[in-house]
Amino acid sequence: MDTIDPPIRAVLDALHEVYARRARGRYGLSAVNQLAHAVQAGAHARAQGLSASLTVAALLHDVGHMVHGLGEHPAAHGVDDRHEAVGAAWLARWFGPAVVEPVRLHVAAKRWLCAVEPGYAARLTRDSVESLALQGGPMSESERADFERMPYWRDAVALRRLDELAKDPEGPRPPFAGFRDEIVEALRGG
Numbered sequence: 001m002d003t004i005d006p007p008i009r010a011v012l013d014a015l016h017e018v019y020a021r022r023a024r025g026r027y028g029l030s031a032v033n034q035l036a037h038a039v040q041a042g043a044h045a046r047a048q049g050l051s052a053s054l055t056v057a058a059l060l061h062d063v064g065h066m067v068h069g070l071g072e073h074p075a076a077h078g079v080d081d082r083h084e085a086v087g088a089a090w091l092a093r094w095f096g097p098a099v100v101e102p103v104r105l106h107v108a109a110k111r112w113l114c115a116v117e118p119g120y121a122a123r124l125t126r127d128s129v130e131s132l133a134l135q136g137g138p139m140s141e142s143e144r145a146d147f148e149r150m151p152y153w154r155d156a157v158a159l160r161r162l163d164e165l166a167k168d169p170e171g172p173r174p175p176f177a178g179f180r181d182e183i184v185e186a187l188r189g190g
Contacts, residue, residue, distance in 0.1 A: 004184065008184055008187050008188075011094045011183075011187060012180065012183060012184075015060070015176075015183065016176065016177065018063060018066055018067065019034075019035055019038065019066075019176045020176075022034070022066035022067075023035035023038060023066055023176075031167075031169040032166075032167055032168070032169055032171070034062060034065060034066060035176065036166075036169075036171070036173055037062065037166045037167060038059050038060065038061075038062065038166075038176070039059065039172070039173055039174050039175070039176055039178075039179075040165065040166035040167075040168065040171040040172055040173065041058040041059060041061060041159075041162045041163060041165070041166035042055055042056075042058050042059035042174070042179050042182075043171075043172040043173075043174050044058065044162045044165045044166060044172075045057075045058040045059070045162050046182070047172075048162075050158065051098070052181075052182040052183075052185035052186045053095075053096075053098035053099050053185075053186045054098070054099075054102060054155055054158065054159065055179070055182045055186075056095070056099050056179070056182050056183055056186040057098070057099045057100075057102040057103050057155070057159055058159055058162045058163075058166075059176075059179050059182075059183075060087070060091060060099070060103065061084075061087065061102070061103045061106050061159055061163060062083060062087065062163075063087040063090060063091065063103075064082070064083030064084060064085070064086035064087025064088070064090065064103075065083045065087075067086060067087070067090050083107075084103060084104055084105070084106055084107040084108075085104060087103050087104075088100050088101070088103045088104035091103060094187060095186055095187065096186075096189060097151070097152065098152070098155075098186070099186050101150075101151065101152035101155070101156070102152050102155040102156045102158075102159045103159070104156075105147075105150060105152060105153060105155075105156030105159075106156050106159045106160050106163060107131075107135050108139075108147055108153075108156065109147075109153070109156040109157045109159065109160035110124075110128065110132060110135070110160050110163075111132065111135060111136060111137065111138055111139045111143070112139050112143075112144060112147050112148075112153075112157065113157065113160060114132065114137070114138035114139070115138035115139040115140075115143075115144055116144065121138065123164070124164075125167060
């Protein structure tokens with residue numbers, strides 16, 4: 001028997017609705033769609049033994065692309081969709097900071113990695129390079145210091161690394177519904 005409380009069931013239904021209806025579009029310029037990117041990121045987080053909250057953040061990190069209404073790949077048209085802020089605000093209705101903050105900061109984490117890790121920028125996909133330019137490019141020294149003072153900055157960097165792994169057309173593709181336990185745990189504050 002399913003013992004999920006009605007409010008949690010409503011969140012699971014809302015997430016399923018978004019990913020069933022809006023995650024079929026291509027993920028930027030990569031060979032995977034939004035759904036494959038999401039479940040690959042979640043699968044990599046799970047395989048690394050990360051917390052339920054960080055696994056859910058990985059799974060849902062790009063939900064802003066699906067709820068902003070700007071269409072597919074706005075960066076190709078010179079538009080920064082601010083998907084990280086849109087997604088974080090959308091998720092904050094249900095989840096706490098352990099999920100919301102890594103999502104909100106994952107673009108900043110890309111900028112941070114470009115500034116501090118030699119060779120990171122050269123490994124970015126073409127669409128990540130396009131969006132990086134719109135997002136402010138590599139962080140300055142003062143931006144790096146500010147970023148490193150944020151409580152969830154390390155989780156955001158971990159999430160960004162998962163994001164990069166989750167663009168593989170041959171990568172893992174567990175069902176979205178297979179993350180139910182992690183989502184429920186994260187909703188309950190785990």
